[in-house]
Amino acid sequence: MSKRPGRRGKASKLPSKADIRKFxxxxxxxxxxxxxxxxxxxxxxxxxxxxxxxxxxxxxxELGPRPARR
Known part of the structure; x- marks a missing residue:
């Protein structure tokens, strides 16, 4: 059975490092x-x-250390 037409994987939409830092x-x-x-x-x-x-x-x-676990 063939794949469905038009169902291609999405391009990765990761945020930039600057966007993550700002958030x-x-x-x-x-x-x-x-x-x-x-x-x-x-x-x-x-x-x-x-x-x-x-x-x-x-x-x-670029980010702080991981928080300590309880």
Whole structure:
């Protein structure tokens, strides 16, 4: 059976590092991966790419350290 015509994968719509930093800075509460994904409407496999982007930003010092777990 062939694939349905017109059903192609979407291009990745990850936010830029500047957009993520701005969102985190402007948020009145603590922000995690889940909140960032919801704010930028990121779903499915793009969440894995978002996680990698956030880890890279954290390692580069562009984001604060991970909050301590309770």
């Amino acid at each position: 985190v800075e402007e948020s009145p509460t603590r922000v995690g991966r889940r909140e960032i994904a919801r704010a930028f409407n990121i779903t499915g496999a793009d969440r894995v790419a978002l996680k990698k982007l956030l880890v890279d930003m954290r390692e580069a010092g």
